[in-house]
Structure formats: C-alpha cells, structure tokens
C-alpha cells in the first residue's frame with residue numbers, strides 16, 4: 001500500500017477514491033464548470049495537487065466515455081505528472097480541445113490517472129552502427 005499526500009483546491013468536487021478490484025485507475029474531476037466552443041482549447045483544473053511516493057510519476061488519460069460525453073480531446077493524449085510537480089500550487093490540469101460546443105459541470109469525472117514507477121536512470125552511448133536486425137520501417141508487415 002502506498003500513501004499519496006493530496007491537497008484539494010475546492011470543496012466542490014468529491015474526494016478521490018481508489019476502488020479496489022474494479023479498475024485501479026483513479027477518476028479525476030473538473031474543479032469548475034467549463035464551457036467550450038467548438039475548436040476552443042482550455043486547461044481544465046482538476047482541483048488537486050499531490051506529493052507522489054518516491055520513485056513514482058503519474059499518467060493521466062481520458063476516460064473511455066469522455067469524448068462521447070463531452071466531445072473533448074486531451075491535447076497531450078497522455079499527461080505526465082513528474083514527481084517534482086509537488087508544490088503547494090502545483091494543481092493538476094487537463095489540456096483539452098473541443099470538437100463541438102460543450103459544457104462540463106464541476107465535479108464531472110473527465111479523466112483518470114495511475115502512478116507508475118520511474119524508469120531506470122539512462123545514459124546514451126553513441127555508436128556508428130547497431131547490431132540488431134532491421135525491421136524495415138512503418139507498415140512493412142502489411143495490414144492483416
């Protein structure tokens with residue numbers, strides 16, 4: 001069991017819950033009501049800041065139903081919350097693009113996150129040639 005320190009920026013959203021045994025992704029809620037016109041971009045505040053456990057980062061993706069319900073696309077497709085994003089004002093946000101005029105109500109569940117272990121430390125070693133077998137590039141194995 002890991003503990004995450006969490007700060008809420010509003011009392012208008014329900015507290016985050018980890019639901020054991022269903023999906024271990026945790027839903028995030030809009031911290032304010034937002035109206036978007038078709039073609040408009042906005043950063044939607046998610047009303048929380050967290051201190052992630054040591055050695056972890058968080059990944060945010062839309063819920064499967066987010067586009068059907070709200071007509072919005074998460075513009076970074078997957079949000080990455082670094083463990084250094086842990087200050088008192090480091091509120092999590094969701095960058096979205098509206099494909100139609102839409103309304104998101106405060107407390108609506110619009111995306112979800114999980115924590116992931118950081119990758120190992122990496123160094124790059126430049127070489128003149130690689131020894132692996134060439135795969136041949138995009139689409140070379142056909143469609144079926």
Ligand SMILES: O=c1ccn([C@H]2C[C@H](O)[C@@H](COP(=O)(O)OP(=O)(O)OP(=O)(O)O)O2)c(=O)[nH]1
Pocket residue numbers: 060076078079080081082083084085091092093094095
């Ligand atoms: O969907 C997201 C993605 C990022 N962040 C926050 C947490 C993250 O740690 C910080 C910076 O994100 P990232 O490094 O992906 O963005 P950048 O464009 O490279 O900004 P920076 O120059 O601040 O690193 O913004 C969010 O709140 N929501």
